[in-house]
Amino acid sequence: MFSLNAANTIANNSNISYVSSSDSFVAPLLVYETARSMINNEVVEKRFNMSWRFEIEPDFDYLVRLHFCELFYDTPSQRVFKIYINNKTASENYDVFAKAGGMGRAYHEDYIDIVSRQTDTLWVQLGPDTLTGIQSTDALLNGLEIFKISRNGNLAHGPERIDGGVARVKRRSKTFFAAIGAGSISLVAISVASAALFVFVLRKKKMSSMKRDSPPGWHPLHLHDMTGSTINACTRKSPSIGNGSTSSNRTGRRFSLGEIRAATRHFDDSLVIGSGGFGNVYKGEIEDGNLVAIKRAHPLSKQGVAEFETEIEILSKLRHLHLVSMIGYCEEEDEMILVYEYMENGTLRGHLYGTNLPPLSWKQRVDACIGAARGLHYLHTRAEGGVIHRDVKTTNILLDEKFVAKIADFGLSKTGPALDHTHVSTAVKGSFGYLDPEYYRRQRLTQKSDVYSFGVVLFEVVCARPVINPELPKDQINLAEWAGRWQRQRSIEIIVDRRLAGDFSLESLKKFGEIAERCLCDEGKNRPSMGEVLWHLEYVQHLHEAYVRCPGEDSFVINELKLADLSFGLVEDEEPE
Numbered sequence: 001m002f003s004l005n006a007a008n009t010i011a012n013n014s015n016i017s018y019v020s021s022s023d024s025f026v027a028p029l030l031v032y033e034t035a036r037s038m039i040n041n042e043v044v045e046k047r048f049n050m051s052w053r054f055e056i057e058p059d060f061d062y063l064v065r066l067h068f069c070e071l072f073y074d075t076p077s078q079r080v081f082k083i084y085i086n087n088k089t090a091s092e093n094y095d096v097f098a099k100a101g102g103m104g105r106a107y108h109e110d111y112i113d114i115v116s117r118q119t120d121t122l123w124v125q126l127g128p129d130t131l132t133g134i135q136s137t138d139a140l141l142n143g144l145e146i147f148k149i150s151r152n153g154n155l156a157h158g159p160e161r162i163d164g165g166v167a168r169v170k171r172r173s174k175t176f177f178a179a180i181g182a183g184s185i186s187l188v189a190i191s192v193a194s195a196a197l198f199v200f201v202l203r204k205k206k207m208s209s210m211k212r213d214s215p216p217g218w219h220p221l222h223l224h225d226m227t228g229s230t231i232n233a234c235t236r237k238s239p240s241i242g243n244g245s246t247s248s249n250r251t252g253r254r255f256s257l258g259e260i261r262a263a264t265r266h267f268d269d270s271l272v273i274g275s276g277g278f279g280n281v282y283k284g285e286i287e288d289g290n291l292v293a294i295k296r297a298h299p300l301s302k303q304g305v306a307e308f309e310t311e312i313e314i315l316s317k318l319r320h321l322h323l324v325s326m327i328g329y330c331e332e333e334d335e336m337i338l339v340y341e342y343m344e345n346g347t348l349r350g351h352l353y354g355t356n357l358p359p360l361s362w363k364q365r366v367d368a369c370i371g372a373a374r375g376l377h378y379l380h381t382r383a384e385g386g387v388i389h390r391d392v393k394t395t396n397i398l399l400d401e402k403f404v405a406k407i408a409d410f411g412l413s414k415t416g417p418a419l420d421h422t423h424v425s426t427a428v429k430g431s432f433g434y435l436d437p438e439y440y441r442r443q444r445l446t447q448k449s450d451v452y453s454f455g456v457v458l459f460e461v462v463c464a465r466p467v468i469n470p471e472l473p474k475d476q477i478n479l480a481e482w483a484g485r486w487q488r489q490r491s492i493e494i495i496v497d498r499r500l501a502g503d504f505s506l507e508s509l510k511k512f513g514e515i516a517e518r519c520l521c522d523e524g525k526n527r528p529s530m531g532e533v534l535w536h537l538e539y540v541q542h543l544h545e546a547y548v549r550c551p552g553e554d555s556f557v558i559n560e561l562k563l564a565d566l567s568f569g570l571v572e573d574e575e576p577e
Contacts, residue, residue, distance in 0.1 A: 001036075001050070001051070001052050002051035002052065002053050003051065006038065006039060006049070006050050006051065007036040007037060007038055007039055007050045008036070008037055008038075008039045009034060009035070009036060010034070010035050010036075010037050010071055010072060010140075011033055011034045011035075011071070012033065012071040012072070012104070013033040014104070015104045016029050016032050016033060016069060016104045016105075016106055017029075017104065017105060017106065018105075018106050018107070019100050019101065019105050019106065019107040020107065023106060023107055023108060025317030025318065025382065026065075026067075026108055026317070027067055027106075027108065027143060028381070028382065029106060031067055031106075031142060031143040032067060032068075032069035032106040032142045032143070033071075034142065035069070035071055035140050035141060035142040036050060036140070036141050037072070037079075037138060037139065037140045038050055038126075038127070038128075038138045038139050038140075049084070049125040049126060049127030049139070050125065050126045050127065050139055050141065051123060051124070051125045052123070052124045052125075052144065053121060053122070053123050054121070054122045054123075054124075054146060055120060055121060056119075056120060056121065056122045056146070056148070057120065057148070058119060058120050060148050060149060060150060060155075061112065061149045062112075062122060062146055062147065062148060062149060063110055063111070063112045063146070063147040063149055064085055064090075064110070064111045064112075064122075064124060064144070064145075064146055064147075065108050065109070065110050065111075065144070065145040065146075065147065066083070066108065066109050066110075066111070066124075066141060066143075066144060067106070067107075067108045067141075067142045067143030067144065067145075068096045068099070068100065068106070068107060068108070068109065068140065068141070068142055069096070069100070069104065069105060069106040069107070069142050070096040070097045070100060070102075070103045070104070070105070070140065071103070071104070071140075071142075072103075073097055073103065074097075074103045075097065076095055076097045076098040077095060077097075077098070078097065078138075079095065079096060079097065079138045079139070079140055080093055080094065080095050080128075081094050081126055081127060081128055081138065081139035081140075082094065082126070082127055082128070083111075083124075083125075083126055084123070084124075084125040084126070084127070085111055085122070085123070085124055085125075086119070086121075086122055086123050087123065090111045091109075091111075096140055106142075108143075112149075122146065124144060126139035126140070126141055127139055154287070154288050154290060252312070252315075252316060252326055252327060252328040252329055252339075253327060253328030253329075253339070254328060254329060254330070255328050255329065255330040255337070255339060256330065256332065257330055257332040257333055257335055257337075259286070259330075260284070260294060260296075260330050260335075260337055260339075263282075263284035263285055263286050263292065263294060264282045264283075264284045264294055267280075267282060267296065268282075271283045271284070273293065273346070274346075274347070274395075276395070276409070278295060278297055278298075278307060278308075278409075278411060279295060279296045279297045279298045280295075280296055281293055281294065281295045281296075282294045282295075282296065283342065284339070286339075291342040292327055292339050292340060292341065292342050293339070293340045293341070293342050293343065294337060294338070294339050294340075295337065295338045295339075295340065296335070296336075296337045297335070297336035297337070305336065306411075307411030307412065308329075308331075308336040308338070308411070310410060310411050310412070310413055311326070311338055311409075311410050311411045312326070312329055312338070314387060314410040314413050315410060318378075318379070318382060318387070320374075320375060320378045321374075321404070321406075322371045322372065322374045322375030322378065322404070322405060322406050322407060323375050323378070323379075323406055323407050323408075324340050324341060324343065324398055324406045324407065324408040325340065325341045326338060326339070326340055327339045327340060327341060340408070341400075343398035343399060343400050343406065343408075344399075344400055344401040345357075345398075345399035345400065345401065345403055346398065346399060347394060347395045347396075347397065347398055347399070348368055348372075348394040348395075348397040348398070348399060348405065348457075348461070349393075349394035349395050349397075349460075351364075351399070352394065352460065352461065352464040352497075353464045353465060353466070354466075359464070359497070359499045360403075361500075361503055362500050362503045362504035362505075362508075362509075362544065363541075363544060363548075364403055365461045365462075366508070366512070366537065366540055366541050366544060367403070367405070367541070368397065368399065368403065368405040368461070369405070369457070369458060369461060369537055370405075370534065370537045370538060370541060371404055371405030371406065372392075372397045372405045372406075372407055372454070372457070373454065373530055373533050373534040373537055374534060375405070375406060375407035376389060376392065376407060376450055376454065376530045377529075377530040377531050377533075377534050379407070379413075379450075380416070380447045380450070380529070380530050380531075381531070386415075386416040386447060387410075387413055387414070387415060387416060388413060388414050388415075388416050388424070388445055388446070388447055388449060388450055389407065389410065389412075389413050389450050389453075390412040390413055390414055390429060390430055390445065390449065390450070391409060391411075391412045391413075391429070391430050391431055391434075391453075392407075392434060392450050392453035392454050392457060393431050393434050393453065393456075393457065393467075394457055394460055394461075396408050396409040397457070412429050412430065414426060414445060416446075416447060417446070423444035423445060423446045424444070424445040424446070425443060425444060425445075426443065426445050427443065428440055428443055430449075430453070431453075432468060433456065433466075433467030433468040433478065433479065433480070434452075434453040434456045434457075434467060435452075435453070436448070436449035436452035436453065436524070437452075437522060438452075438522065438523060438524050439452075446524050447529070447530065448524030448525075448527045448529075449524070450530065451519050451524075451527045451528065451529070451530060451533065452519060452520060452524075452527065454519055454530070454533065455480070455515075455516045455517075455518070455519025455520040455527075456479065456480050456520070458512065458515060458516035458519065459479055459480060459483040459484075459487075459513075459516050459520075460479060462483070462492065462495070462496055462497065462509070462512065462513065462516070463479065463483055463495050463496065463497060464497035464499070465479060466479070467479040467480065480520055482495075483495060483516070484517060484520055487513045487514070487516065487517045488517065490510070492509065492510070492513040493506060493509055493510075496509065504544065504547075505543055505544045505546070505547030505548075507543050507547070508540045508541075508543035508544040508547065511536065511539060511540045511543060512537075512540050514536075515528075515533060515536045515537065515540070519533060
């Protein structure tokens with residue numbers, strides 16, 4: 001913030017609700033419970049503004065998303081102001097109360113600059129509108145996001161020109177954080193990488209049309225004939241799409257089938273990097289040599305229509321470091337194709353067994369589990385009821401070039417239960433060996449169903465074997481049952497992947513096994529939340545790091561370990577050794 005003295009922090013956490021249900025996927029209510037408002041509007045000079053300044057990379061366009069919720073005034077025309085973005089007027093006579101239709105109503109507004117940018121600074125300013133005649137010198141802002149947008153799908157730094165030629169391309173990006181309201185830093189992150197999802201709005205044809213119809217400057221963004229603002233969004237009809245279903249608030253580039261065929265060399269079998277119930281996944285190359293993963297439904301099959309739509313809807317609304325990003329989709333000539341960021345190191349399972357990929361170290365395995373847990377925790381807490389993945393398994397946990405784990409495949413995902421419900425009643429779907437037995441018996445889906453599946457993943461990471469192997473003796477066929485028995489005997493080190501010998505702390509392994517055991521409780525009410533699982537996995541990480549610093553000296557953390565176990569309800573009360 002350019003001048004902290006220009007604004008106060010205000011807060012109100014009572015009776016806040018969303019203007020539109022789609023807003024619940026954009027930001028949690030916590031973002032709207034705090035705001036910045038202009039300070040001492042009896043004294044402030046009439047032309048003084050609240051100002052934020054951000055460093056950006058030139059030669060890109062930027063989308064600015066402003067989050068609003070009136071927390072103080074209960075009538076319109078009490079707070080009317082102007083919005084300026086880089087010294088251009090984005091909105092005049094802006095009245096949050098009037099826009100939202102009341103106090104405590106949360107929504108967002110998107111703005112995009114249709115003029116090519118040549119600066120490394122972006123200013124966002126809110127201040128009094130002196131032309132309205134209203135005696136208001138106040139302004140308000142609850143949250144802010146800035147999206148970096150590329151016309152060609154490339155978000156790297158622009159080419160640096162030397163002597164008229166392109167010398168090199170700097171591969172760097174920036175992530176900014178802003179705290180518009182107190183205590184909201186992590187929730188109002190200024191996201192950069194995920195802005196690739198908006199690339200289609202800047203295609204050449206759209207740009208030329210916008211330039212003809214609009215004067216230069218910042219304007220509300222329109223996607224598929226729907227405004228970027230969510231005000232009255234629920235009253236607009238979603239456009240029909242090719243397969244007869246409808247899309248609502250879709251975000252992502254719409255690829256032509258010709259572009260997809262070019263990227264995959266006409267679906268060359270040598271480019272297949274995976275397959276599943278939906279179809280094959282191809283390694284593809286789009287403009288400027290950018291690699292992508294292209295998932296193609298079985299040709300002429302209509303069985304995956306629901307999964308196709310769900311995947312697009314979920315990934316259009318969610319973005320997180322530990323969720324695989326969707327770049328776009330294609331639906332021409334009965335084809336259903338999804339385009340994702342390319343994950344260089346494939347699936348977590350591929351590094352555990354069944355391939356020639358190098359095995360992961362204990363640290364890498366723990367880090368991967370932490371990343372996946374963060375992604376699932378984000379899903380479960382993203383909005384009211386959250387999102388239940390419903391197909392958590394090691395083939396749906398992918399690793400990027402730095403072995404950062406990301407959750408993938410949202411075709412079976414379901415919105416979680418509302419606050420006044422405990423579960424979602426739905427037909428049983430998922431993968432055999434990972435299914436929550438309570439969900440299987442009662443057809444009641446909860447977030448704890450994902451927790452159960454994640455517990456199976458944890459044992460799979462330790463043992464590096466399939467979750468179901470009918471070739472083994474009867475008591476070893478099911479991994480969850482077999483590993484669970486060893487864990488209850490506190491002897492999990494006997495069945496650990498032999499390739500990990502000497503690479504792990506015994507205390508960290510024990511703690512890891514206890515978390516998995518707790519996740520696999522038969523009744524969901526006895527399982528931890530994903531937030532608790534994440535906390536304890538991070539504790540496992542600390543135990544291992546302590547072991548690495550002082551090999552063979554695990555015992556110094558034993559008392560702390562017992563204390564943590566007791567707080568989690570994993571072991572009986574006993575005297576520390």
